[in-house]
Amino acid sequence: MMEPGHAAPQQLSIGQLLFSPAQYDPRQEIVYRDRRLTYADLRERVQRLAGALTALGVGQGDCVAVLDWDSHRYLECFFGVPMLGAVLQTVNIRLSPAQIRYTLEQTRPRVLLVHPDFGGVLDEVGALDFVPVIVPMPDEDSADACAYENRLAAAAPVFAFPTFPEETTATTFHTTGTTGLPKQVYFSHRQIVLHTLSLIATYATQPGHGRFDRSDVYMPVTPMFHVHAWGIPFMATALGVKQVYPGRYEAARLLALQRREGVTFSHCVPTILKMMLDDPSGGELTGWKIVVGGAVLTRSLAAEAQARGIDIFCGYGMSETCPLLLISHLDPAALGDDDALDVRVMAGRQAILTDVRIVDEAMQDVAIGERGELVARAPWLTRGYRGNEAASAELWRGGYLHTGDIATRNAGGYVRIVDRLKDVIKSGGEWISSVEVEDLLSRHPAVAECAVIGVPDPKWGERPLALVVARTGVACDPAALGAFLGGFVDQGRLPRYAVPDRFEVVAALDRTSVGKIDKK
Numbered sequence: 001m002m003e004p005g006h007a008a009p010q011q012l013s014i015g016q017l018l019f020s021p022a023q024y025d026p027r028q029e030i031v032y033r034d035r036r037l038t039y040a041d042l043r044e045r046v047q048r049l050a051g052a053l054t055a056l057g058v059g060q061g062d063c064v065a066v067l068d069w070d071s072h073r074y075l076e077c078f079f080g081v082p083m084l085g086a087v088l089q090t091v092n093i094r095l096s097p098a099q100i101r102y103t104l105e106q107t108r109p110r111v112l113l114v115h116p117d118f119g120g121v122l123d124e125v126g127a128l129d130f131v132p133v134i135v136p137m138p139d140e141d142s143a144d145a146c147a148y149e150n151r152l153a154a155a156a157p158v159f160a161f162p163t164f165p166e167e168t169t170a171t172t173f174h175t176t177g178t179t180g181l182p183k184q185v186y187f188s189h190r191q192i193v194l195h196t197l198s199l200i201a202t203y204a205t206q207p208g209h210g211r212f213d214r215s216d217v218y219m220p221v222t223p224m225f226h227v228h229a230w231g232i233p234f235m236a237t238a239l240g241v242k243q244v245y246p247g248r249y250e251a252a253r254l255l256a257l258q259r260r261e262g263v264t265f266s267h268c269v270p271t272i273l274k275m276m277l278d279d280p281s282g283g284e285l286t287g288w289k290i291v292v293g294g295a296v297l298t299r300s301l302a303a304e305a306q307a308r309g310i311d312i313f314c315g316y317g318m319s320e321t322c323p324l325l326l327i328s329h330l331d332p333a334a335l336g337d338d339d340a341l342d343v344r345v346m347a348g349r350q351a352i353l354t355d356v357r358i359v360d361e362a363m364q365d366v367a368i369g370e371r372g373e374l375v376a377r378a379p380w381l382t383r384g385y386r387g388n389e390a391a392s393a394e395l396w397r398g399g400y401l402h403t404g405d406i407a408t409r410n411a412g413g414y415v416r417i418v419d420r421l422k423d424v425i426k427s428g429g430e431w432i433s434s435v436e437v438e439d440l441l442s443r444h445p446a447v448a449e450c451a452v453i454g455v456p457d458p459k460w461g462e463r464p465l466a467l468v469v470a471r472t473g474v475a476c477d478p479a480a481l482g483a484f485l486g487g488f489v490d491q492g493r494l495p496r497y498a499v500p501d502r503f504e505v506v507a508a509l510d511r512t513s514v515g516k517i518d519k520k
Contacts, residue, residue, distance in 0.1 A: 011166040012193040014234070015083045018046060022200075023214050023240040031244045031261055032072040033139075033253075039240065042076065044157045049080035051155035056133050058110050060085030060164060063172070065109035065131075066225075067091045067118045069247040073137055073148060074224045075233055077113065082170035082189065083161050086110075090173045090225040092182075097124035099182055103174045104128065106184055106387065113137050113148065117248075139247075166190040172386070173225065175319040176512055183391060185320055185382040192234060194353070195322045195380035199235040202327055202351040209311045210289055210329045212239075212265050219244040219261070221254060221268035221276075222294070227323045230267055230293065230315070251279035258288060267315070269294035270301055271515045274449070277304055284309050291315045291327070295516045296417055296435050297345045298442040306341070316347035316417070318403060320395065322380040324351045326415055334412025345439075347374075347407065347415045354378040355400075356415065358407050363398045371418055371431075374407040375400035406433075423519050425454035427462050432498045434464065434519070437485070440494060441466060444484045446476040451509050451517045452500060466500040469509060478503035 026040035037045070058064060064081045066088065068074050081088040089107050091100060100121065104112070111133045114122060128134070137148040144150065170189045174182035187195075203212035212218075218236040220229040228234065236243050244261045246254055254276055257263065264287055268276075273292060276282060286309030292302075293315045305312040313330070317323025328348030330340055338346075350356050357365055358372040366372035381401050384392025395401055406418045418424075418433045425432040434452040441450045449469040454462040470476035481503045488494040510518040 011163065012190045013083070013163075013166065014079060014170055014189050014192055015161060016193065017196055017234050017238040018043065018079050018083075021238050021240040025240060028240055029242050030072050030075065031242070031257075033245075033247050033257075035072070037072055042072075042237075045072075045076050045152060046080040046083070047159035048152040048155040048157060049076050050084050050159040050161065052151040053081065053084060053086070053111060054159075055151075055155065056111050056135075058084060058086050060162065060168075061087070062110040063087045063089050063107045064111045064113065065089040065091050065104060065107060066113045067093055067121070068113065068115045068137055068224075069117070070220055070224050070229070070245045070249075071115075071137075071247060072245055073113075075237070075243070075245065078224075078228065078233055079237075082192075085162055085164045085168055087169050087186075088171045090171065090228070092174060092176060092225050093118060093121070093223070095174075095176065095182065097121060097126075099174075099176075101125045101128075103182055103184070104131065106174075107172060111135060115139075166193075171228065173227070173319070175385075183385040183388055186386055187322055187380065187382060191322060191380035192228070192231070195231050195324065195378075196234040196238055198351055198353045198378075198380070199231055199324060200238065202324070203235070204239070206329050208330060210291065210313045210327070212289070214239050214241055216265045216289075217242045217244065217261060217263045219246060219254075219257060219263040219266050221246070221249065221266045221272050221290075223249075226294075227317070227319050230317070230323055232267060249275075251275045252281050255279060255281050255283075258285070263288065265289045267291045267293065269515045270297050271295070271511070273297075273305060273312075274301060277301075277308060282308065286310075289313075293317065293323070296439070298439050299341060299345050300439075300443045302341060302345045306344075313344045314346060314348055316415070320382045320401060321376060321378065321403075322382070325354050325356055325376050325378065327351055328414065331412065334414065336410055336412045338410060338412075338414070343414055347417050349413045349415070351378075357400065358409055358415070359400075363400070368411055369408055371406055371408050373421065374403045374405045374415065374417070376403065377401065423453075425452075425462050425464050427454075427457070427464070427497055428460040432464055432495075437464060437466070437494070437498055437500070440485060440488050441468070441481065444481060446470055446474045447481070448472070449509055449517075451519060453519050464498065464500040466503045467506050467509060468503055469507070470505055476505050478505065 028039045030037045167188045172186040289311040314328040316326035326348035355377040404421045437452045448471045451467045455465045457463040485499045
């Protein structure tokens with residue numbers, strides 16, 4: 001309770017990240033492919049967007065949904081929609097049409113902003129009678145008065161944003177899994193601002209590699225629909241750095257933008273990193289810091305990136321965690337028995353303001369080096385799944401958010417993800433880490449990608465099966481792969497029962513909507 005005469009505390013708002021940055025140069029650039037804006041343009045366009053949405057009937061609590069590639073328009077929506085007190089829904093463009101329809105039926109957006117590339121997807125989604133307004137967002141100039149740019153041009157350049165409690169919901173999106181319907185998570189202004197401040201404190205105070213500060217040039221290579229592009233656009237804007245948005249991900253374009261614009265900091269999943277490294281236009285990539293997350297980064301892929309000059313390291317989180325929990329910044333004093341490359345591919349150590357534990361089934365902490373489930377608390381974790389009380393209660397069982405990841409921690413505090421609870425293989429009463437086997441198998445020179453899955457076995461219950469994608473132009477002999485893993489058995493690095501009984505060479509691995517390998 002406030003004492004009489006004292007002012008009410010200022011509420012945290014996403015707008016503070018835009019209008020109270022660490023540095024503000026109105027001429028600093030925001031690049032979308034070949035288009036250049038300034039931070040002064042960004043501020044004005046955010047206000048015009050707010051005015052345009054208000055004219056369409058958007059008010060506090062209403063939802064505005066977006067289907068777009070990574071663009072300056074998306075960045076404007078990151079600010080303009082929640083600053084109205086409305087809720088920004090970042091629609092996963094890689095979901096099936098039926099799943100996209102399901103997510104929109106849950107949120108009932110007042111306005112849907114759509115890049116023309118997704119017109120065909122909307123045709124498959126079916127009639128959206130419950131969406132009052134659909135606004136096209138073409139890259140080119142359009143004579144359509146309803147188009148995004150024309151609506152902004154018709155709006156006033158100044159907008160008086162409302163005030164509201166910091167616990168007001170700012171964003172929402174749907175998690176994806178291999179089974180069941182997508183689940184809706186949501187985040188408040190307070191959560192996103194605190195997450196952004198943790199990102200700044202975690203990255204900008206890093207003294208060595210992996211630092212992100214006001215001298216950097218930022219380009220996302222993780223879709224903006226995926227956990228706010230890991231929250232980095234909010235941090236980049238709050239620091240006032242140059243930002244580069246590539247649109248649709250094409251390896252040659254990403255590499256060309258990196259060279260042309262002097263990009264120094266990006267983030268991506270291992271699949272996209274591999275795509276860029278394999279592109280013939282790549283060349284030397286010195287000076288590019290890339291944080292990898294979303295899936296386990298193998299040692300061999302990290303070594304390949306380092307050999308090309310990339311400062312590679314990992315971050316860990318999930319849709320439910322906004323997402324940052326851990327970061328694998330190197331601390332020479334804490335490496336212990338692990339070498340620097342081993343640490344770079346770990347999930348990392350706790351980010352500032354996070355509480356991360358590894359526990360057994362009774363929620364008791366396990367010893368250093370022992371396996372358990374990774375659970376977490378932080379001020380920005382989603383409070384649950386909207387409309388799904390049972391799943392929310394399971395997510396927060398015991399007062400901590402359950403990640404579903406099996407992990408270990410070394411003496412230096414670095415966490416290594418061993419497997420997903422749902423992916424770990426139990427053979428003859430012994431647990432086999434699919435991630436561990438994949439990491440070793442990926443070191444074979446013929447292996448481009450691999451996935452190890454459990455298949456039913458009448459004698460052992462389950463046995464591991466390895467699915468392997470061969471490197472282009474390289475013969476891949478299944479028998480040789482078994483012998484290769486046998487070498488790690490002889491070294492004591494892998495139990496013999498963990499070597500797969502079968503190795504199948506496949507053209508590609510199935511993936512989820514966010515690029516993770518779909519083991520189901």
